[in-house]
Amino acid sequence: MLTESAPLKAVATEGVHIHLDDGRRLVDGTSSWWTACHGYNHPYIRAKLVEQLDRMPHVMFGGLCHDPALTLATRLADLLPGDLNHAFFAESGSVAVEVAMKMAAQFWLNQGRRGRTRFISFLGGYHGDTLAAMSVCDPDEGMHRMFTGLLADQIILPMPVDEATQAQFSEAVARHAHEVAAVVMEPLMQGAGGMRLHGPETVRFIREVCDAHEVLLILDEIATGFGRTGTLFACEQADVVPDIITLSKALTGGTLPLSVAVATTTIFEGFLSADPLKALMHGPTFMANPMGCAAALASLDLFAREPRLAQVAQIEAQLQRGLSPLAEIPGVIEVRVKGAMGAVQLHPGPAPDLDGGLPLDALRQRFSDLGVWVRPFGDIVYLMPPFIISDVDLQILIDAVGAVVEAWSGGALAA
Numbered sequence: 029m030l031t032e033s034a035p036l037k038a039v040a041t042e043g044v045h046i047h048l049d050d051g052r053r054l055v056d057g058t059s060s061w062w063t064a065c066h067g068y069n070h071p072y073i074r075a076k077l078v079e080q081l082d083r084m085p086h087v088m089f090g091g092l093c094h095d096p097a098l099t100l101a102t103r104l105a106d107l108l109p110g111d112l113n114h115a116f117f118a119e120s121g122s123v124a125v126e127v128a129m130k131m132a133a134q135f136w137l138n139q140g141r142r143g144r145t146r147f148i149s150f151l152g153g154y155h156g157d158t159l160a161a162m163s164v165c166d167p168d169e170g171m172h173r174m175f176t177g178l179l180a181d182q183i184i185l186p187m188p189v190d191e192a193t194q195a196q197f198s199e200a201v202a203r204h205a206h207e208v209a210a211v212v213m214e215p216l217m218q219g220a221g222g223m224r225l226h227g228p229e230t231v232r233f234i235r236e237v238c239d240a241h242e243v244l245l246i247l248d249e250i251a252t253g254f255g256r257t258g259t260l261f262a263c264e265q266a267d268v269v270p271d272i273i274t275l276s277k278a279l280t281g282g283t284l285p286l287s288v289a290v291a292t293t294t295i296f297e298g299f300l301s302a303d304p305l306k307a308l309m310h311g312p313t314f315m316a317n318p319m320g321c322a323a324a325l326a327s328l329d330l331f332a333r334e335p336r337l338a339q340v341a342q343i344e345a346q347l348q349r350g351l352s353p354l355a356e357i358p359g360v361i362e363v364r365v366k367g368a369m370g371a372v373q374l375h376p377g378p379a380p381d382l383d384g385g386l387p388l389d390a391l392r393q394r395f396s397d398l399g400v401w402v403r404p405f406g407d408i409v410y411l412m413p414p415f416i417i418s419d420v421d422l423q424i425l426i427d428a429v430g431a432v433v434e435a436w437s438g439g440a441l442a443a
């Protein structure tokens with residue numbers, strides 16, 4: 029069950045296709061983990077990267093700054109809601125989450141309010157694989173039991189979506205506010221923790237409770253950011269402005285590793301001081317890498333001049349039409365669609381193992397046999413294609429999901 033076949037060898041990408049060394053060409057249903065929103069090898073991003081490569085691939089960001097980072101910070105501030113306007117650039121989503129958590133904790137420290145070092149987060153959440161990020165993940169997903177003693181002890185609650193869980197959340201925030209720096213959450217859609225959805229009213233409720241108890245709110249939009257849920261940022265649908273937002277994944281249009289934590293004026297001002305000990309204690313070597321920033325600027329240009337959000341709306345409608353009927357198949361627990369993401373949750377079977385009990389390897393193999401790149405995890409088969417996908421290619425993905433789920437349900441796919 030835990031054996032996994034060797035990875036397929038990718039030799040090239042183009043548009044919505046991944047080319048393998050055996051000559052096959054797979055239609056990509058994953059956007060390479062949420063990243064390739066404009067499809068692969070977009071000529072405009074490539075051209076901008078070549079320009080930046082010729083001029084300055086990298087320079088340190090301590091004591092020096094550069095236009096790609098300054099312009100990107102300004103453009104992100106213009107696009108983000110409210111006064112989210114001070115950017116800290118790093119190289120991966122996990123590190124952006126670490127930085128956001130440090131910012132929140134040090135914000136309170138700098139005001140002399142000691143002891144506010146814990147975080148509240150949610151079951152089903154995923155925030156990355158470094159140690160602080162892991163500590164706010166779902167306890168199973170984040171392997172909290174295995175790493176007891178290594179991970180900080182956080183307060184992890186059910187998503188407050190009904191009266192009982194809302195009461196539980198309010199009560200926990202009231203009780204722990206004195207020791208909590210911030211609430212950390214993925215708005216509207218929890219991604220790698222299981223593709224679970226909640227409504228905008230839940231995000232608003234969380235913001236209100238945080239405000240009532242002077243607890244900061246970090247929205248982790250590393251997966252949801254840049255259009256995936258239908259608006260450029262998911263928080264727009266909730267009309268909520270967090271104190272800090274984290275972005276990565278589609279930030280560079282799926283080309284280079286770059287992430288950012290963006291804070292509001294209030295958070296930023298909490299670090300303005302003549303005392304060097306009050307500066308934000310973080311400075312990665314490749315901070316604000318100019319190539320990454322150039323790719324992100326090119327990606328933002330594409331969002332500005334190509335109809336990405338309209339494409340997401342079309343994908344959403346086609347996913348709804350195509351995947352909803354699968355809910356009738358025996359063993360299918362639920363079909364969930366939000367923006368350019370569609371997930372089919374399957375019954376994990378009688379003996380869930382680390383993979384949740386599904387014959388993941390057999391499912392994945394069947395997908396590549398059908399000429400598509402779809403990678404189920406846990407108990408979820410999901411599609412999150414590049415936004416530029418044609419309706420013909422999207423239908424190929426949807427039909428493949430239908431065929432594989434049917435085969436699994438009929439017992440044709442075993443571990």
Ligand SMILES: *Cc1c(COP(=O)(O)O)cnc(C)c1O
Pocket residue numbers: 120121122123125154155156157214219220248249250251252276277
């Ligand atoms: C992927 C992800 C991360 C971690 O990003 P990495 O670049 O893999 O470190 C954090 N939060 C969310 C919501 C993610 O989807």
